[in-house]
Amino acid sequence: MSVKEATKTAPAPVHAAPEPPRPAKGHRAWDEAPRWQIYLPLGIYLLFTLVPFYWILLFSLRPAGSTSLVPWPMTFDHFEKVWTERSFGTYFGNSVLVGVATLLMTTLVALAGGYALARFDFKVKRAFMLALLCSQFVPGALLLVPLFEIFAELQMINSLGSVILAETVFQLPLSMILISNFIKNVPYSLEEAAWVDGCNRMTAFRIVVLPLLRPGLIAVGSFAFVHSWNHFLFALMFLNNQDKQTIPVGLNSLMSADSVDLGALAAGGIIAAVPVVIVFAFIQKWLITGFSAGAVKG
Amino acid sequence: MAQVAAVAKPPAPPRRRRASATPRRLPYLLIAPAALLMLGFIAYPVISVFYYSLQNYNPTKPWRNGYAGFDNFVHAFTKDPVFWDTLVFSAKWVVVEVGLQLLFGLALALIVNQTFVGRGLGRALVFSPWAVSGVLTSAIWVLLYNSQTGITRYLADMGIGSYGTSWLSDTSTVFPAAVVADLWRGVPFFAILILADLQSVSKDLYEAAEVDGASRIKQFWHITLPHLKDAIILSTLLRAVWEFNNVDLLYTLTGGGPAGETTTLPLYIANTSVDAHNFGYASALTTVAFVILLFCSMVYLRLSKFGGESK
Numbered sequence: 001m002s003v004k005e006a007t008k009t010a011p012a013p014v015h016a017a018p019e020p021p022r023p024a025k026g027h028r029a030w031d032e033a034p035r036w037q038i039y040l041p042l043g044i045y046l047l048f049t050l051v052p053f054y055w056i057l058l059f060s061l062r063p064a065g066s067t068s069l070v071p072w073p074m075t076f077d078h079f080e081k082v083w084t085e086r087s088f089g090t091y092f093g094n095s096v097l098v099g100v101a102t103l104l105m106t107t108l109v110a111l112a113g114g115y116a117l118a119r120f121d122f123k124v125k126r127a128f129m130l131a132l133l134c135s136q137f138v139p140g141a142l143l144l145v146p147l148f149e150i151f152a153e154l155q156m157i158n159s160l161g162s163v164i165l166a167e168t169v170f171q172l173p174l175s176m177i178l179i180s181n182f183i184k185n186v187p188y189s190l191e192e193a194a195w196v197d198g199c200n201r202m203t204a205f206r207i208v209v210l211p212l213l214r215p216g217l218i219a220v221g222s223f224a225f226v227h228s229w230n231h232f233l234f235a236l237m238f239l240n241n242q243d244k245q246t247i248p249v250g251l252n253s254l255m256s257a258d259s260v261d262l263g264a265l266a267a268g269g270i271i272a273a274v275p276v277v278i279v280f281a282f283i284q285k286w287l288i289t290g291f292s293a294g295a296v297k298g
Numbered sequence: 299m300a301q302v303a304a305v306a307k308p309p310a311p312p313r314r315r316r317a318s319a320t321p322r323r324l325p326y327l328l329i330a331p332a333a334l335l336m337l338g339f340i341a342y343p344v345i346s347v348f349y350y351s352l353q354n355y356n357p358t359k360p361w362r363n364g365y366a367g368f369d370n371f372v373h374a375f376t377k378d379p380v381f382w383d384t385l386v387f388s389a390k391w392v393v394v395e396v397g398l399q400l401l402f403g404l405a406l407a408l409i410v411n412q413t414f415v416g417r418g419l420g421r422a423l424v425f426s427p428w429a430v431s432g433v434l435t436s437a438i439w440v441l442l443y444n445s446q447t448g449i450t451r452y453l454a455d456m457g458i459g460s461y462g463t464s465w466l467s468d469t470s471t472v473f474p475a476a477v478v479a480d481l482w483r484g485v486p487f488f489a490i491l492i493l494a495d496l497q498s499v500s501k502d503l504y505e506a507a508e509v510d511g512a513s514r515i516k517q518f519w520h521i522t523l524p525h526l527k528d529a530i531i532l533s534t535l536l537r538a539v540w541e542f543n544n545v546d547l548l549y550t551l552t553g554g555g556p557a558g559e560t561t562t563l564p565l566y567i568a569n570t571s572v573d574a575h576n577f578g579y580a581s582a583l584t585t586v587a588f589v590i591l592l593f594c595s596m597v598y599l600r601l602s603k604f605g606g607e608s609k
Binding site: 260 | 328
């Protein structure tokens with residue numbers, strides 16, 4: 001830019017090549033594609049994205065038996081029925097509990113571990129990093145049997161604690177890698193400066209590093225919440241009593257019922273989606289940053 | 299920061315302070331909770347899966363339990379046609395699903411990386427299915443594919459498909475139907491991963507290319523794609539492992555049916571353990587899945603140059 005401006009303002013040297021002529025059409029900067037090349041495919045893709053959302057909203061709001069394509073007259077009967085008769089009120093409470101507990105545990109444990117990985121060199125660090133990477137390939141679903149055995153041994157079958165523990169453990173590796181990358185982005189010299197001013201390590205971390213980590217922690221916490229909110233198999237396997245179940249299990253039971261009540265299914269789906277939508281509306285701007293911090297690069 | 303300034307101590311000599319602030323045990327204490335949790339709930343279960351794979355183990359048939367040697371594996375490879383079918387379907391599912399997600403995800407990332415009016419809203423909307431769970435995706439697509447009231451009925455009116463059976467209960471349509479449902483949620487995920495990397499491409503490169511008169515297609519091939527190469531390779535592998543492992547969607551969408559048409563190996567394992575309580579056999583199948591995943595991990599570690607020079 002500065003070069004271009006310079007050639008414009010300064011008297012051109014005699015031997016300078018003339019600026020390459022810019023073709024008037026079809027040749028623009030990389031982020032200035034012709035409008036239709038953006039809006040047309042985006043519009044088609046939006047249709048594919050939004051029609052299913054509209055469909056579930058439509059089914060949840062229109063009366064049973066209606067074939068109207070607009071949810072009018074509108075009814076909330078399906079929601080009422082699902083919330084009370086199909087116990088979604090209970091499921092919702094359980095899911096919130098699991099989600100929040102998983103969020104807190106994952107963030108705390110990953111914060112401690114992430115700090116160690118970001119700031120220290122210690123003997124087993126390499127082995128630990130390797131374990132973190134490898135454990136990303138270990139699917140929770142394949143470990144159902146031994147996990148069930150462990151929780152039976154711990155007397156935790158049918159308690160939400162089993163699901164919280166399992167969700168936390170499987171969230172940890174990625175969360176720790178993410179947090180340690182975020183901490184690495186905070187200059188070490190800031191912490192050292194705080195020590196010079198007389199802080200101990202803990203205080204320095206609290207007043208210097210932690211505030212700068214906030215976007216990262218929000219991203220990691222949200223991922224943990226959303227994952228545990230959405231995950232299905234652990235709750236299905238470890239919780240037998242209906243009053244202990246979570247939303248996804250409730251949703252599955254609505255689907256596998258002999259005569260599927262589509263209105264109830266749609267309403268249940270909306271209830272399942274609402275907290276996640278709220279979380280994402282809230283963290284939207286940190287989402288991309290969170291991944292840029294190194295989730296992909298490991 | 300005010301608190302820091304208020305403490306008006308003269309600075310201590312750096313070396314002593316650093317030594318006292320960093321006890322040698324500290325890093326170990328910090329990783330201890332994570333390490334213990336992972337040892338107890340990942341490492342130990344993995345080992346016990348290997349142990350169970352050599353056992354007859356079925357809580358509902360305790361009289362048959364005991365050491366079985368490699369019987370479970372022999373049975374899987376020689377006498378269980380379902381096992382082979384699930385392997386073939388797993389491969390088909392992963393290749394098709396990841397291939398299409400890569401293609402559409404890359405295109406979507408390139409589009410929403412442009413500057414245009416309403417970009418923020420556009421991104422939020424096209425990425426929104428990413429937050430939706432496998433079970434909820436199933437619920438939504440069960441509604442869409444319903445033969446009486448689904449969108450498939452309206453499509454049939456327009457000459458796409460036919461009336462009658464749901465796309466999910468017909469062996470000829472269930473595969474594409476399941477693929478589309480999973481794409482709905484998977485493409486945004488892929489697009490987010492690629493977009494994150496796309497934003498780190500220096501604009502100077504494009505400006506330089508611009509001055510040299512390179513077309514946008516050339517800029518894509520010579521600047522964008524090479525820059526994205528690593529991210530694409532790694533996210534493709536991660537995604538492949540994830541699509542292989544993921545059970546939620548197919549378990550709730552098709553239950554593996556109709557007629558076992560959409561049963562992946564992990565889904566077969568889940569069915570064998572959760573429904574049939576055949577824990578020994580399920581563990582043997584899990585061991586096979588682990589070997590496949592181990593191979594993928596090795597490829598991943600090699601490609602990500604783990605332990606090599608960090609950039």
